[in-house]
Structures are given as structure tokens and as C-alpha cells.
Amino acid sequence: MTRVIAIANQKGGVGKTTTAINLAASLAVAELKTLLVDIDPQANCTSGMGVARQQVERDIYDVVIGEQELEQVILSTELEYLDLVPSSTDLFGAEVELVGMESREERLRRAFSRINGTYSHVIIDCPPSLGILTLNALTAADSVLIPIQCEYYALEGLSQLMNTIRLVTKRLNPDLVIEGILMTMFDSRLNLSHQVVEEARNYFSDKVYQTIIPRNVRLSEAPSFGKPIVLYDALSTGAKTYLQLARELIENEQKK
Amino acid sequence: MTRVIAIANQKGGVGKTTTAINLAASLAVAELKTLLVDIDPQANCTSGMGVARQQVERDIYDVVIGEQELEQVILSTELEYLDLVPSSTDLFGAEVELVGMESREERLRRAFSRINGTYSHVIIDCPPSLGILTLNALTAADSVLIPIQCEYYALEGLSQLMNTIRLVTKRLNPDLVIEGILMTMFDSRLNLSHQVVEEARNYFSDKVYQTIIPRNVRLSEAPSFGKPIVLYDALSTGAKTYLQLARELIENEQKK
Ligand SMILES: Nc1ncnc2c1ncn2[C@@H]1O[C@H](COP(=O)(O)OP(=O)(O)OP(=O)(O)O)[C@@H](O)[C@H]1O
Ligand SMILES: Nc1ncnc2c1ncn2[C@@H]1O[C@H](COP(=O)(O)OP(=O)(O)OP(=O)(O)O)[C@@H](O)[C@H]1O
Ligand SMILES: [Mg+2]
Ligand SMILES: [Mg+2]
Numbered sequence: 001m002t003r004v005i006a007i008a009n010q011k012g013g014v015g016k017t018t019t020a021i022n023l024a025a026s027l028a029v030a031e032l033k034t035l036l037v038d039i040d041p042q043a044n045c046t047s048g049m050g051v052a053r054q055q056v057e058r059d060i061y062d063v064v065i066g067e068q069e070l071e072q073v074i075l076s077t078e079l080e081y082l083d084l085v086p087s088s089t090d091l092f093g094a095e096v097e098l099v100g101m102e103s104r105e106e107r108l109r110r111a112f113s114r115i116n117g118t119y120s121h122v123i124i125d126c127p128p129s130l131g132i133l134t135l136n137a138l139t140a141a142d143s144v145l146i147p148i149q150c151e152y153y154a155l156e157g158l159s160q161l162m163n164t165i166r167l168v169t170k171r172l173n174p175d176l177v178i179e180g181i182l183m184t185m186f187d188s189r190l191n192l193s194h195q196v197v198e199e200a201r202n203y204f205s206d207k208v209y210q211t212i213i214p215r216n217v218r219l220s221e222a223p224s225f226g227k228p229i230v231l232y233d234a235l236s237t238g239a240k241t242y243l244q245l246a247r248e249l250i251e252n253e254q255k256k
Numbered sequence: 257m258t259r260v261i262a263i264a265n266q267k268g269g270v271g272k273t274t275t276a277i278n279l280a281a282s283l284a285v286a287e288l289k290t291l292l293v294d295i296d297p298q299a300n301c302t303s304g305m306g307v308a309r310q311q312v313e314r315d316i317y318d319v320v321i322g323e324q325e326l327e328q329v330i331l332s333t334e335l336e337y338l339d340l341v342p343s344s345t346d347l348f349g350a351e352v353e354l355v356g357m358e359s360r361e362e363r364l365r366r367a368f369s370r371i372n373g374t375y376s377h378v379i380i381d382c383p384p385s386l387g388i389l390t391l392n393a394l395t396a397a398d399s400v401l402i403p404i405q406c407e408y409y410a411l412e413g414l415s416q417l418m419n420t421i422r423l424v425t426k427r428l429n430p431d432l433v434i435e436g437i438l439m440t441m442f443d444s445r446l447n448l449s450h451q452v453v454e455e456a457r458n459y460f461s462d463k464v465y466q467t468i469i470p471r472n473v474r475l476s477e478a479p480s481f482g483k484p485i486v487l488y489d490a491l492s493t494g495a496k497t498y499l500q501l502a503r504e505l506i507e508n509e510q511k512k
Contacts, residue, residue: 152476
């Protein structure tokens with residue numbers, strides 16, 4: 001049974017792409033066959049995995065508008081148990097193109113039905129918006145993992161994100177649940193960081209992962225080498241905490 | 257003659273809101289009558305200025321869909337020369353609502369025509385996307401100021417942003433120019449920071465401001481007190497560099 005997890009938060013720069021890449025890579029290191037799907041037109045997840053724009057002939061855009069099957073755009077990566085579905089800037093046009101199409105929010109879910117069972121986990125990196133692309137990811141997903149940056153604006157947008165998730169469960173995907181809340185870019189020297197973690201725990205209680213991702217410069221360097229942190233610097237705090245997150249995620253699954 | 261400047265970059269979390277608030281406040285401190293406009297549904301600029309959601313009855317959403325005139329939604333702030341046009345989460349619906357409306361990208365420009373001459377500067381905070389709201393801002397603007405975070409992904413999205421600006425100048429706003437490129441969250445201890453600044457200077461040459469905004473925790477604390485940095489901690493590096501940016505911007509204007 002494949003578990004599909006969307007990494008979503010409309011606030012920008014909170015660590016969605018960093019979490020998608022490094023959680024997927026950590027699951028792959030644990031030999032769980034994982035598919036990483038980039039549905040952000042910025043394609044940061046694609047380049048963060050070392051895939052250059054020129055290398056990509058077909059991508060998630062072709063799948064969402066219905067011209068390619070998902071299997072035809074899957075790329076293998078340096079990690080044996082990790083595959084990637086790349087994105088491209090073509091996807092910028094999809095938001096407008098999809099508006100007129102029928103069942104426009106379900107196109108990704110339909111594409112995934114062909115690969116059900118091939119992977120243990122599918123991880124979807126979403127853009128910083130609540131538009132049609134994120135709705136496609138939330139409709140295709142079993143659960144949503146919400147990264148929250150340890151900064152003031154981080155908690156502002158959550159009620160809007162919760163509204164959107166509620167709408168999706170009512171109209172498009174009744175089984176969608178919150179996988180977990182991940183605190184990112186935590187700096188133990190700053191009061192602000194501690195305050196935001198406390199507020200998130202008040203708001204979401206035990207949905208907040210024990211694992212907290214610290215601000216760690218190796219995490220921000222890794223994408224410039226096109227590698228997940230576990231390949232760029234396996235001994236860094238960044239690598240250790242994302243491996244810990246993968247372990248916590250699997251333990252939560254086994255408890256259910 | 258009012259100068260309208262859009263603060264735009266579809267990459268999330270690069271310092272658009274922080275720059276919009278603190279540049280506008282610095283211009284106001286120099287006694288230049290300034291209007292700060294929040295067109296992001298997240299409304300971070302509104303809350304960063306201390307305006308709570310419950311206080312806002314009418315906002316930019318009502319103006320863009322045509323039910324209110326701009327003057328009716330303008331709020332005064334703690335700074336005598338700074339006014340604010342707030343946003344709200346109603347704006348999340350505007351992207352879809354506007355798709356069907358005629359001259360959907362020109363609604364903000366039309367709204368601004370009523371206030372021409374009242375302000376020396378109008379600063380517009382954009383959402384992290386290239387959708388209809390950002391297109392409205394680019395169509396209403398004389399120029400666009402692009403904040404770039406000193407991180408790897410920062411340079412990835414620039415070619416897409418340039419494409420969008422070119423499209424806007426061709427079809428909607430032939431006079432739109434780049435006001436400048438602002439490097440943000442610079443950390444002098446990190447190689448990555450120096451590399452990104454060098455690459456930005458190669459790409460944009462003298463359009464990159466001499467002023468570089470350092471990573472400064474006081475800047476990330478100020479919004480939790482609802483104040484621009486110049487009121488929260490006027491002696492901080494954050495306050496000094498945004499005042500310097502305002503000075504550099506005015507000097508560039510005088511040279512033209
Ligand atoms: N724990 C961390 N420590 C240090 N830097 C980090 C960390 N997590 C992410 N970053 C850096 O912060 C920036 C923002 O992270 P990222 O791009 O993953 O956020 P995002 O939510 O995907 O952004 P967007 O909203 O644009 O999609 C990136 O430059 C990334 O390298
Ligand atoms: N120079 C700085 N030093 C430290 N923190 C900063 C700096 N500039 C911005 N920040 C913090 O970084 C986070 C991102 O900044 P901000 O919200 O201004 O970016 P944005 O581009 O407006 O994001 P979005 O794409 O979501 O609109 C905020 O929490 C802000 O307080
Ligand atoms: Mg991202
Ligand atoms: Mg913002």
C-alpha cells in the first residue's frame with residue numbers, strides 16, 4: 001500500500017523543498033522505495049536533486065495536462081530506492097490552463113492510480129500557494145506534512161491552510177489527514193524560535209513532531225551540489241535530524 | 257509625480273514583506289509621503305504593521321473587485337508620513353474571481369489613478385507567485401524592486417521572473433523597469449552568501465544595490481511587535497541598512 005504525503009504550506013521559504021528532498025532521501029536510505037514528485041513551477045526540488053533544466057524533456061506538466069503517463073517521466077537518482085518526477089517552468093502556465101479542464105483538481109490523483117503499490121512512499125513538494133497545483137497534491141495525498149519556520153509570520157497563514165484542507169476533505173478527498181507538523185530552521189539561541197515552537201504545540205499538540213530541524217548551513221549548501229543532505233554531508237546535524245524525522249514518521253505509521 | 261514600486265519575486269521567503277514594510281517606513285522617516293499596499297492574501301505586511309485581522313473591514317480585495325475606492329480603505333499608521341492599504345484572506349478567492357473579469361490585470365492600476373500625486377511613493381508587497389495579483393502589481397507599477405535571498409535557490413527563479421516582466425512590458429505596461437536588485441539575509445561568514453552576491457552582480461551588474469541587508473534577528477522580531485524596524489529598534493543593523501537603502505533609492509531617482 002503506497003502512502004502519499006504532500007509537503008504543503010502557502011507561506012514562502014519555510015523549508016517545503018528542503019523537507020521533501022531530505023525526507024524522501026532518508027526513507028530511501030532506510031530502503032523504502034520512495035517517489036519524490038515536484039509539482040512546483042519553480043522546480044527547486046528538481047534542481048536540488050541535481051537534475052538540470054535542459055535534461056528534462058517530459059515532466060509533471062505533461063502528466064497533469066494529460067499528455068504523458070506518470071511512468072514515462074520518472075527519473076532514477078543516485079539513491080537506489082529513490083526516484084524523481086521532475087517539474088519545469090512549463091508548470092507556470094498550468095494554473096491557468098487547468099481552470100477550464102474538467103476534474104481539474106483530480107488530475108494528479110488519477111495519474112498516481114497507475115503506480116499504486118510500486119512505491120512504499122510518494123512525497124510531493126508543493127509551491128507556496130493554495131492554487132490548483134497544491135489542490136491537486138492535497139487531492140492525491142493520503143496526508144499532509146506541514147513545515148513551519150520558527151519565525152513570527154509562520155503561524156499567521158495556518159488558519160487559511162487549515163481552511164483549505166477542510167475544503168479538500170469535504171469536496172475532493174475525505175480521507176486526507178494531517179501527517180504531522182515539522183518545525184524548521186530552529187535556532188536555540190533565539191527567543192522567537194522557542195515561542196513559535198510553543199505556540200505550534202498549543203495549536204497542534206501531539207501532531208507536532210518531536211524532531212525539530214535546526215538552522216544548519218550544510219542544508220542550504222547541499223542543493224548547490226544537487227544532492228540530498230545524506231549524500232552531501234551524512235554527519236551534519238541536518239542529515240541526522242532528517243533521518244530522525246523519517247524514523248519518527250515510520251514509527252507513527254506503525255502505531256496506527 | 258507619484259512613483260509606484262512593486263516588491264516582487266515568486267520565490268518564497270526572500271524578504272519581500274520585510275523589504276516592503278521597512279523601505280516604506282524609511283521613506284516615511286525621510287518625510288516622503290508613502291503608501292504601503294499589501295496585495296498578498298497572506299496579509300503579512302498588514303499584520304507586520306500591527307493591524308489585526310478583526311480591525312480590517314474593507315481592504316485591497318474590495319478595491320480590486322471594484323466595490324470600494326482606494327481612498328476608502330487607506331489606514332494611517334504610527335508614522336505620520338506612512339499610510340497602509342491592508343489585505344485580508346478574502347484575497348485568496350480573488351485569483352479565481354478575477355479570471356473571468358474584463359481587464360483583470362489592470363484593476364489595481366485603475367484604482368491608483370485616483371490617488372496620483374497624493375503620495376511621493378507607493379510600495380506594493382506581492383505574494384510568492386506570478387499569478388493575477390502579482391500581474392496587477394506589475395501593471396500598476398513604474399518599477400519593480402527584486403529582493404534576492406543569499407541562498408542557492410535564489411537565482412533559480414530569476415529567469416522566470418524576467419520572462420514575466422518582459423511579458424508585462426509587452427502587453428500591459430510598456431514603461432515598467434527594474435528599480436533594483438536587493439540582496440537580503442546576507443551572512444558574511446558563509447561562502448554561499450558571497451557566491452550568490454557575486455552571481456547576482458554578474459547577472460544584473462549595476463542594478464544590484466550597494467546596500468546589502470544582513471541577516472539580523474531584530475528584523476525577524478519586529479513584526480511580532482507590529483512595528484517597522486525603525487520604530488522597534490532604530491539602532492539595529494537592520495534599521496540602518498533599510499534607511500541606507502531608502503537613501504540609495506532616492507539618489508538613483510535623482511540621477512535619472
Ligand atoms: N534547516 C535549515 N537550515 C538552513 N537553511 C535552510 C533550512 N531549511 C531550508 N533552508 C534554506 O532556506 C531556504 C528556503 O527553504 P526551501 O526552499 O526549502 O523553502 P520552501 O518552503 O520550499 O520555499 P518556497 O516557498 O519558495 O517553495 C532555502 O535556501 C534552503 O536552502
Ligand atoms: N534580513 C533579515 N534577517 C533576518 N530575518 C529576516 C530578514 N529578512 C526577512 N527575515 C525573516 O525571514 C522570513 C521571510 O521574510 P519575509 O516574510 O519578509 O519574506 P517574503 O518574501 O515576504 O515571504 P513570502 O514569499 O511568504 O511572501 C520572515 O520570518 C522574516 O521575518
Ligand atoms: Mg519550495
Ligand atoms: Mg511576504
